[in-house]
Amino acid sequence: xxxxxxxxxxxxxxxxxxxxxxxxxxxxxxxxxxxxxxxxxxxxxxxxxxxxxxxxxxxxxxxxxxxxxxxxxxxxxxxxxxxxxxxxxxxxxxxxxxxxxxxxxxxxxxxxxxxxxxxxxxxxxxxxxxxxxxxxxxxxxxxxxxxxxxxxxxxxxxxxxxxxxxxxxxxxxxxxxxxxxxxxxxxxxxxxxxxxxxxxxxxxxxxxxxxxxxxxxxxxxxxxxxxxxxxxxxxxxxxxxxxxxxxxxxxxxxxxxxxxxxxxxxxxxxxxxxxxxxxxxxxxxxxxxxxxxxxxxxxxxxxxxxxxxxxxxxxxxxxxxxxxxxxxxxxxxxxxxxxxxxxxxxxxxxxxxxxxxxxxxxxxxxxxxxxxxxxxxxxxxxxxxxxxxxxxxxxxxxxxxxxxxxxxxxxxxxxxxxxxxxxxxxxxxxx
Numbered sequence: 001x002x003x004x005x006x007x008x009x010x011x012x013x014x015x016x017x018x019x020x021x022x023x024x025x026x027x028x029x030x031x032x033x034x035x036x037x038x039x040x041x042x043x044x045x046x047x048x049x050x051x052x053x054x055x056x057x058x059x060x061x062x063x064x065x066x067x068x069x070x071x072x073x074x075x076x077x078x079x080x081x082x083x084x085x086x087x088x089x090x091x092x093x094x095x096x097x098x099x100x101x102x103x104x105x106x107x108x109x110x111x112x113x114x115x116x117x118x119x120x121x122x123x124x125x126x127x128x129x130x131x132x133x134x135x136x137x138x139x140x141x142x143x144x145x146x147x148x149x150x151x152x153x154x155x156x157x158x159x160x161x162x163x164x165x166x167x168x169x170x171x172x173x174x175x176x177x178x179x180x181x182x183x184x185x186x187x188x189x190x191x192x193x194x195x196x197x198x199x200x201x202x203x204x205x206x207x208x209x210x211x212x213x214x215x216x217x218x219x220x221x222x223x224x225x226x227x228x229x230x231x232x233x234x235x236x237x238x239x240x241x242x243x244x245x246x247x248x249x250x251x252x253x254x255x256x257x258x259x260x261x262x263x264x265x266x267x268x269x270x271x272x273x274x275x276x277x278x279x280x281x282x283x284x285x286x287x288x289x290x291x292x293x294x295x296x297x298x299x300x301x302x303x304x305x306x307x308x309x310x311x312x313x314x315x316x317x318x319x320x321x322x323x324x325x326x327x328x329x330x331x332x333x334x335x336x337x338x339x340x341x342x343x344x345x346x347x348x349x350x351x352x353x354x355x356x357x358x359x360x361x362x363x364x365x366x367x368x369x370x371x372x373x374x375x376x377x378x379x380x381x382x383x384x385x386x387x388x389x390x391x392x393x394x395x396x397x398x399x400x401x402x403x404x405x406x407x408x409x410x411x412x413x414x415x416x417x418x419x420x421x422x423x424x425x426x427x428x429x430x431x
Contacts, residue, residue: 001315001319001388002387002388002389005312005315005387005388006308006312007304007308007309007312007383007384008387010300010304010384010385011384011385011386011387013038013039013040013300013384014036014037014038014039014233014384014385015036015037015038015039015042016036017036017385026366026367026368027366027367027368027390027393027394027397028368028385028386028390029367029368029369029370029378029379029380029381029386029390029391029394030368030369030370030378030380031230031231031346031380031381031382031385031386032207032211032230032231032346032347032378032380032381032382033230033370033378033380034229034230034236035229035230035231035232035233035234035297035382035385036233036382036385037233037235037293038233038293038296038297038300040296040299041233041235041292041293041295041296044292044293044295044296045289045292045293048289048292052064053289060288065286065288066265068090068286068288068291069089069090069091069282069286069291070086070088070089070090070278070279072090072291072294072295072298073087073088073089073090073241073278074086074088075295075298075302076088076090076209076232076241076294076298077216077243078302079298079301079302079306080209080210080213080214080298080301080306081205081209081214081216081224081243082213082214082215082216082217082218082219083216083217083243084217084246086246086277086278087216087217087243087244087245087246087249087278088241088242088243088278089241089242089278089279089281089282090228090239090240090241090286090291090294091239091240091241091242091282091283091286091287091291092239092240092242092283093237093239093240094129094204094206094225094226094227094240095129095133096240096256096283097225097240097241097242098129098130098133098173098202098204098225099133099137099255099256100242100254100255100256100281100283101202101223101225101242101244101254101281102120102133102134102137102171102173102202103137103141103254103255104223104252104253104254104255105170105171105200105202105222105223105252106120106137106141106143106170106171107141107253107255108170108200108248108251108252108253117167117168117169117170117198117199118142118143118144118168118170119143119144119145119146119166119168119169119170120134120137120138120143120144120145120146120169120170120171120172120173121146121148121161121164121165121169121171121172121173121194121199122134122145122146122147122148122172122173122174123147123148123149123150123156123160123174124147124148124149124150125150125151125152125155125178125180126150126173126174126175126178126179126204127175127179127204127206130173130175130204134173143170144168146164146169148160148161148164150178151181152180152181152336153181153336153337153351154178154181154183154338155175155178155181155183155184155185155343156174156178156183156185156190157186158186158189158190158193161174161190161193161194162193165193165194165197165199166197167197167198169194169197169198169199170199170200171199171200171201171202172190172194172199172200172201172202173201173202173203173204174190174201174203174204175203175204175205175206175207176203176204176205176207176208176212176214176345177205177207177208177211177212177345177346178207178345179206179207179372180336180349180372180376180378181336181337181338181349182207182317182337182338182344182345182346182347182348182349182378183337183338183343183344183345184208184212184338184342184343184344184345187203187214187215187219187221188215188218188219191203191219191220191221191222192220195220200222200223200248201221201222201223202222202223202224202225203216203221203223203224203225204224204225204226205224205225205226206225206226206227206230206240207230207345207346207347208226208345208346209226209227209228209230209231209232209241210230210231210232210297210301210309211231211309211310211313211345211346211382211383212310212313212345212346213306213307213310216243216245217245220245221243221245222244222245222248223242223243223244223245223248224242224243225240225241225242225243226240226241227240228240228241228291228294230380230382231297231346231382231383231384232294232297232298233293233294233296233297233385234290234291234293234294234297235290235293237290238290238291238293238294239286239287239290239291242281244278244281249276249277249278249280249281250276250277250280253274254274254280254281254283256283257272257274257283258282258283258284259284260279260282260283260284260285260286261274261275261279261280261281261282261283262274262275263275263276297384300384301384304384309383309384310383312383312384313345313346313381313383314341314344315388316346316381316383316386316388316391317337317341317344317346317347317348317381318341319388319391319392320348320379320381320391320395321335321337321339321348323391323392323395323396324348324350324395327395327396327398327399328350328352328395328398328399328402331352331399331402331403331406332352332406333350333351333352333402334350334351334352335348335349335350335351336349336350336351336376337349337350346380346381346382346383347378347379347380347381348378348379348381349372349376349377349378349379350376350377350379350398351375351376351377352375352377352402353375354375354402354405354406354409355371355375355376355377355402356371356373356375357405358377358398358401358402358405359371359377361401361404361405362397362398362401365397365401367393367394367397367398369394369398377398379391379394379395
């Protein structure tokens with residue numbers, strides 16, 4: 001499968017996996033939490049420190065840095081988000097951008113002759129930050145939260161959204177790909193449903209950007225936010241991106257009024273006058289160093305094509321599910337991600353009461369999935385950097401550790417927690 005994979009050569013462009021390098025010590029199954037660094041970014045960041053920052057110093061703002069958040073945003077929109085130019089920007093954390101756009105959305109319906117809208121629709125199993133933020137905004141603005149009770153093993157359906165929305169709905173906030181199950185929501189139909197009652201929609205794209213094709217313009221999406229350190233390999237703490245549909249940019253008021261969002265940044269006058277267009281959604285000084293690394297993965301996606309990236313992602317997750325059925329299901333493991341790839345993003349989640357202990361043991365042996373309570377282990381497969389052999393070895397290691405844990409629970413002697421030939425796949429590639 002690796003030999004016939006048309007994207008296999010991209011794996012060698014990541015640190016530790018390149019041709020001629022020492023054998024990568026890890027089986028990495030957590031690309032949906034933090035992506036591997038690219039080799040190109042090593043050079044890009046070093047060059048930036050030595051030249052762009054080191055010799056240009058403050059001149060860099062005039063020469064490049066002021067426009068960098070929008071230049072990168074336009075390219076990301078083109079290759080991965082289905083967004084035309086002038087609608088995507090880079091800056092702030094995912095949390096801060098979600099706050100900015102959610103606050104702007106709920107306050108929009110208070111303007112002019114529009115009746116006040118008093119409800120925000122969200123789901124009970126969305127990522128904690130999304131839920132916590134909306135709880136705070138609701139308290140701050142005197143709004144009511146309307147909860148959709150979503151299945152942790154699934155996601156939010158169009159019918160659930162239709163049942164939850166109404167004339168008082170100001171905003172619907174959902175994740176395109178559910179962080180726990182990997183469920184892929186129907187962006188087009190859910191957005192249309194919200195628009196049918198006059199509500200705005202804010203999509204969290206953190207688990208889809210760079211893995212699943214997104215069509216923000218075609219779906220008539222209002223607002224979107226996503227992080228860059230997962231499938232975009234921007235690095236820990238890399239800034240997020242925001243999308244604001246063009247016709248909303250000059251009518252929404254973003255709540256964190258900073259100098260970088262003003263019409264003339266260096267006038268530094270007595271009052272706040274927002275810039276036209278997407279620039280008004282900036283606040284403080286953009287994190288230039290933090291947005292360097294993502295450019296190299298964006299370039300890879302542009303070269304490979306997001307549809308090809310998605311095809312590789314589907315192949316990897318289908319392969320992982322085949323191994324789960326063959327090796328893990330007999331040990332009592334259940335699949336909690338959709339089997340139909342049309343409803344699944346780029347990761348697979350499996351459940352078993354022992355998965356917390358299994359994950360801890362795997363990390364000690366350089367096999368890295370992640371754990372999501374109460375008993376889920378996520379297998380995150382990054383299409384550009386994960387191989388089929390790596391997937392095979394990873395699931396084999398999960399099998400061996402879980403088997404050892406279960407044998408230990410059966411009362412066998414200590415020290416039998418990991419089977420001989422730990423991680424042995426049966427293909428001569430044991431770890």
